[in-house]
Amino acid sequence: xxxxxxxxxxxxxxxxxxxxxxxxxxxxxxxxxxxxxxxxxxxxxxxxxxxxxxxxxxxxxxxxxxxxxxxxxxxxxxxxxxxxxxxxxxxxxxxxxxxxxxxxxxxxxxxxxxxxxxxxxxxxxxxxxxxxxxxxxxxxxxxxxxxxxxxxxxxxxxxxxxxxxxxxxxxxxxxxxxxxxxxxxxxxxxxxxxxxxxxxxxxxxxxxxxxxxxxxxxxxxxxxxxxxxxxxxxxxxxxxxxxxxxxxxxxxxxxxxxxxxxxxxxxxxxxxxxxxxxxxxxxxxxxxxxxxxxxxxxxxxxxxxxxxxxxxxxxxxxxxxxxxxxxxxxxxxxxxxxxxxxxxxxxxxxxxxxxxxxxxxxxxxxxxxxxxxxxxxxxxxxxxxxxxxxxxxxxxxxxxxxxxxxxxxxxxxxxxxxxxxxxxxxxxxxxxxxxxxxxxxxxxxxxxxxxxxxxxxxxxxxxxxxxxxxxxxxxxxxxxxxxxxxxxxxxxxxxxxxxxxxxxxxxxxxxxxxxxxxxxxxxxxxxxxxxxxxxxxxxxxxxxxxxxxxxxxxxxxxxxxxxxxxxxxxxxxxxxxxxxxxxxxxxxxxxxxxxxxxxxxxxxxxxxxxxxxxxxxxxxxxxxxxxxxxxxxxxxxxxxxxxxxxxxxxxxxxxxxxxxxxxxxxxxxxxxxxxxxxxxxxxxxxxxxxxxxxxxxxxxxxxxxxxxxxxxxxxxxxxxxxxxxxxxxxxxxxxxxxxxxxxxxx
Numbered sequence: 001x002x003x004x005x006x007x008x009x010x011x012x013x014x015x016x017x018x019x020x021x022x023x024x025x026x027x028x029x030x031x032x033x034x035x036x037x038x039x040x041x042x043x044x045x046x047x048x049x050x051x052x053x054x055x056x057x058x059x060x061x062x063x064x065x066x067x068x069x070x071x072x073x074x075x076x077x078x079x080x081x082x083x084x085x086x087x088x089x090x091x092x093x094x095x096x097x098x099x100x101x102x103x104x105x106x107x108x109x110x111x112x113x114x115x116x117x118x119x120x121x122x123x124x125x126x127x128x129x130x131x132x133x134x135x136x137x138x139x140x141x142x143x144x145x146x147x148x149x150x151x152x153x154x155x156x157x158x159x160x161x162x163x164x165x166x167x168x169x170x171x172x173x174x175x176x177x178x179x180x181x182x183x184x185x186x187x188x189x190x191x192x193x194x195x196x197x198x199x200x201x202x203x204x205x206x207x208x209x210x211x212x213x214x215x216x217x218x219x220x221x222x223x224x225x226x227x228x229x230x231x232x233x234x235x236x237x238x239x240x241x242x243x244x245x246x247x248x249x250x251x252x253x254x255x256x257x258x259x260x261x262x263x264x265x266x267x268x269x270x271x272x273x274x275x276x277x278x279x280x281x282x283x284x285x286x287x288x289x290x291x292x293x294x295x296x297x298x299x300x301x302x303x304x305x306x307x308x309x310x311x312x313x314x315x316x317x318x319x320x321x322x323x324x325x326x327x328x329x330x331x332x333x334x335x336x337x338x339x340x341x342x343x344x345x346x347x348x349x350x351x352x353x354x355x356x357x358x359x360x361x362x363x364x365x366x367x368x369x370x371x372x373x374x375x376x377x378x379x380x381x382x383x384x385x386x387x388x389x390x391x392x393x394x395x396x397x398x399x400x401x402x403x404x405x406x407x408x409x410x411x412x413x414x415x416x417x418x419x420x421x422x423x424x425x426x427x428x429x430x431x432x433x434x435x436x437x438x439x440x441x442x443x444x445x446x447x448x449x450x451x452x453x454x455x456x457x458x459x460x461x462x463x464x465x466x467x468x469x470x471x472x473x474x475x476x477x478x479x480x481x482x483x484x485x486x487x488x489x490x491x492x493x494x495x496x497x498x499x500x501x502x503x504x505x506x507x508x509x510x511x512x513x514x515x516x517x518x519x520x521x522x523x524x525x526x527x528x529x530x531x532x533x534x535x536x537x538x539x540x541x542x543x544x545x546x547x548x549x550x551x552x553x554x555x556x557x558x559x560x561x562x563x564x565x566x567x568x569x570x571x572x573x574x575x576x577x578x579x580x581x582x583x584x585x586x587x588x589x590x591x592x593x594x595x596x597x598x599x600x601x602x603x604x605x606x607x608x609x610x611x612x613x614x615x616x617x618x619x620x621x622x623x624x625x626x627x628x629x630x631x632x633x634x635x636x637x638x639x640x641x642x643x644x645x646x647x648x649x650x651x652x653x654x655x656x657x658x659x660x661x662x663x664x665x666x667x668x669x670x671x672x673x674x675x676x677x678x679x680x681x682x683x684x685x686x687x688x689x690x691x692x693x694x695x696x697x698x699x700x701x702x703x704x705x706x707x708x709x710x711x712x713x714x715x716x717x718x719x720x721x722x723x724x725x726x727x728x729x730x731x732x733x734x735x736x737x738x739x740x741x742x743x744x745x746x
Contacts, residue, residue, distance in 0.1 A: 139170030211352030232419025289330025450486025457487020528567025539574030
């Protein structure tokens, strides 16, 4: 039998069906969705973002390729609907009022989950009207007890989108963790623990008992490396910043594997000095390092420390990569004795006591620990859903995941303080737009979709996002934007301050344009700001009108390959590099590592690197055969490959030894200004296999608008530029833009 409360809810839902509560927002378009009526708010306690590095632009976002449906607000007989959520709400109320009524008998819901149920019930009792169905969330902090999961039962339609959005001008924070009462911080009470802490640090270290707060799921630290993803363990965040697990050496410093530089050590490695002599035995000490190379890092559990031999044994001995080279970098983590500076912490998993040196006055601070391992918001085969204006933070995994479905939009979000990725997006025509993503453990955004066999494009997009301080855990092979599949667009993003890659991709027909990329590759080598690994099937990719700069900031490392702006690695093929600007691009602006059939055209190269375009020939006997096998599996001599990429039909019609030559690369109509070696081609292969044509190489300023202020617009079309057919690059439109969701630039 239905309860009175449930019957009352059914009645109210019927009333909502017949009356409008708010003006709806126009639905998203096919590729870049127009905004709902309210503007995304900036969290009141959000940390100011770094200053944009490209010239500011107030240009309007590009017009979508398809025409959006007529907004519901101007359609005849539109019947919009709105539910509300607030921290002072009640899940037994109707959710149709934004604030509680005077008698406190009705008002907003208390949880987003309850609003989801109301939306689903609304859909069940009647078809969606020609108007959006919105859930407006009032300002405040919402601690999620479980992820918000939206399925195909919770989506909208082409004429009626379902929108979850922050109330205009209000900060809405969804936290996948538990806030801590910092007034309960106390001095260290256990004499045995106090004895282990550095005497200079002990007066500042405080403790809090998580178990007494009902927090007993701490997760486990785990092996993580550039090729392996893992959900993070419990983390501590203080004033919206992640704190550092107790570490030696302290953050920003590294120890070096003892021994002759480059000499291989198997199974264990030697450490310098006697630091571990002050540590008590523990089965949860970890080593993190670039143990073998400067382009790959990993985390390994320490299984034994021989203090006499100065050797460390780790769990890596169980795998194939237990190799260590003298002189490579490493650090120890999760060592109580190394809790010796503000912002460090340690969790005793046996007792549940967390020890912290608070970086700021606890009386004026906020702290929380991450709890939820699954994505905090999940769209599972849902379509026509918009998530707008929210700050999503404090989980051990992903902030938002779109798994399948189509025409979903993430807009004006702040995704931060996550254990793995900011957003993962698959499906068709799904987008993340005008969002800020930072302090995530792995990648900022991961886009997948499309079909490489049929070359069906996914049309997923990442546009106008500000992404920085990502790859907090695994430092390599974690990108601001990772692209896998067919037909993605990545445009107008600002990416900076990261240890390695900005954008990495695999697959076909991706468009990467108008992005501002700088200050990445800060602690790695043999890496590209945009990096693609070897494939001959992955073709039709375009990298155009991007700005690369300040990629030469990494310290000297054993690996001398350094950073490159664009790195076509390991025989990568089929990439078009057009209209980009390179300033201080690291070791090389464009590095073609042996791959055939790439094009470098109409770019500007401005000093700061030994090489402009560097083409290398490496006589690897196995890789081309692997690529040919991949092409055979795709039946590349037949459509769609033969018609989309006619140049590959005859790619193997050469003597076997020439398969490994970097054949058919074209470098033409480029401007090189004060580049020591503008174009370097390999020895040992005929010069005729390349096309090097109509490039302008000059030591004189060709007409930049303001070279000293890094404004590389060309103000004049000189005879020299006309002679090579150089076309203007829209430098002033690169980077972030003002739009409905991003109302100001950082």
